[in-house]
Amino acid sequence: MNDDRHRPLADRMRPRSLDEFIGQAHLLGPGKPLRVALEQGRLHSMVFWGPPGTGKTTLARLFARTANAEFRTLSAVLAGVKDIRAAVDAARRQREIDGRQTILFVDEVHRFNKAQQDAFLPFVEDGTVLFVGATTENPSFELNNALLSRARTYVLKALDAGALRAIIDQALEDRERGLGDRGIELAPELRDRIARAADGDARRALNLLEIAADLAEAEGQGARIDEAVVNEVIAGGVRRFDKGGEAFYDQISALHKSVRGSSPDAALYWLARMLDGGCDPLYLARRIVRMASEDIGNADPRALSLCLDAWDAQARLGSPEGELALAQAVVYLACAPKSNAVYSAFKAASADARRYGSLEVPLHLRNAPTRLMKELGYGHRYRYAHDEPGGYAAGERYFPEEMPETRYYEPVDRGLEQKIRAKLERLRALDRKARGE
Incomplete structure (x- = not known):
């Protein structure tokens, strides 16, 4: 009987060697740099970046x-500069006593502010400690460049269902640390369901397994875990979704790019993923409206109205009823003709507005509500387009005098912009003729 039954199964089953470690073959496969470093004991500072339970x-x-190094751990959630200094002092004493190196492991290192990171940077530089950080957030955004430059970053991936199934099997068979001595009966298809419900997280998989085993015993089923118990344990499980974190922005990016790429099915999938993970539907509504202007634009002006209506439906109905309107909008956008012509034109015009500064409005474009303003030439020789042939003042100039006329908007040859393009080409031909060009 294991003497540590009070410890969670996930903690008891923590791999003790590389041979017991399951997953991350891209880092730990034969000949891979991290495996070689571990096997040879080549010490260097590093950052492990990946989802929970990997x-x-x-x-x-x-x-x-x-x-054979001393292992000291700090939680960035709880530790302050004082704790960092205490850990460094302990590492210094350890090296003086027996010459052993200390690995200072900082969990959730992205929670350290700049001052905390700066506090132990000198001791990483002089070798007093080897820094190993763990983070679920992108280190490029969360860690100081000085610290990142002294540590190698290894990216860990969410575990696939096969790896999680192997971890579950391992726990059910292990008599020393796992559930092997309890003789747990769990059908293969139910093991697979727990693996899928864990959503890439080994810790969650083992926690679900342990809860299921305990629940089965509590309900008088002995060592047999049936489908009803598994259903009860995995009910309400949430997928990996970090509001405001790396996964959040990766998924909204995937949704936007699926719409832009005219893939309604993929767009629906990412919309469903974000809603399933707890994303605020009104945030999604705002982003969907943005997509309508950025990627569809005047190729189909109805897209913007439809997306605004979807936003209104979500605000009025709430979830889950309003979510169908968001799905309708996403599918419409994905299937609509695409144009970023307005988006590109607006960016270019904004750049010129900053570049040229506060140029004067040409006199002929100014209103002249007073006699003095008329005497100063405001509105002089302005050509009222409705009085011109075809309702167009051919050859007229609307840019500031000090600025060259610039063409920002280039309609694409898709959707309604086909007609807009043809009209603008006709009007530009009239301008050239009127100017004698």
Whole structure:
């Protein structure tokens, strides 16, 4: 019988060697740099970046064990500068006593502010400690460049269902640390369901398995975990979705690019993923309206109205009823003709507005509501377009005098912009004729 039954199954089953570690083959496969470093005990500072339950803490512990180094851990949520200094002092004493290197493992290192990161940077530089950080957020945005430059970043991936199934099987068979001595019966298809429900997180998979085993015993089923127990345990499970974090922006990017790429099915999938993960539907409504202007534009002006209506429906009905309107809008956008002509034109015009500064409005374009303004030439020789042939003042100039006439808007040859393009070409031909060009 294991003496540590009070410890969670996920903690008891933490791999003790590389041979027990499941997943991350891109880092730990034969000949891969991280595996070679671990096997040879080559110490260097590093950052493990990946979703929860992918083995960041475990790898840090394995690193310390294989290198025979002291392992000290800090939580960036709880630790302050005082705690950092205490850990550094302990590392210095350890090296003086037996010459052993100390690995300072900082969990959730993205929570450290700049002052906290700066506090231990000198001790990383002089070798007092080896820094190993774990983060679920993009280190490029969360860690100081000085710290990043002294640590190698390893990207851990969410575990696939096959790896999670192997971890579940391992826990069910292990008699020393797992559930093997309890003789748990769990059908293969139910093991697969737990693996899928864990959504890439080994810790979650083992927690679900342990809860299911305990629940089965509590309900008098002994060691047999049936479908009803599994359903109860995995009900209400949430997918990996970090509001405001890396996964959040990756998914909204995938939704936007699927719309732009005219893939209604993929766009629906990413919309459903974000809603399923708890994203605010009104945030999605705002982003969908943006897509209508940025990627469809005047190729189909109805897209913007439809998206605004979808936003209104979501605001009025709430979820889940309003979500169908968002889905309708996303599918419409994905299927609509695409044009970023207005988006590109507006960016270019904005750049010129900054470049040229506060140029004067030409006199002929100014209103002249007073006699003095008329005497000063305001509105003089302005050509009222409705009085011109075809309702167009051919050859007229509307840009500031000090600025060259610039063509920003180039309609694409798709959707309504086909007609807009033809009209603008006809009007420009009239301008050239009127100017004798």
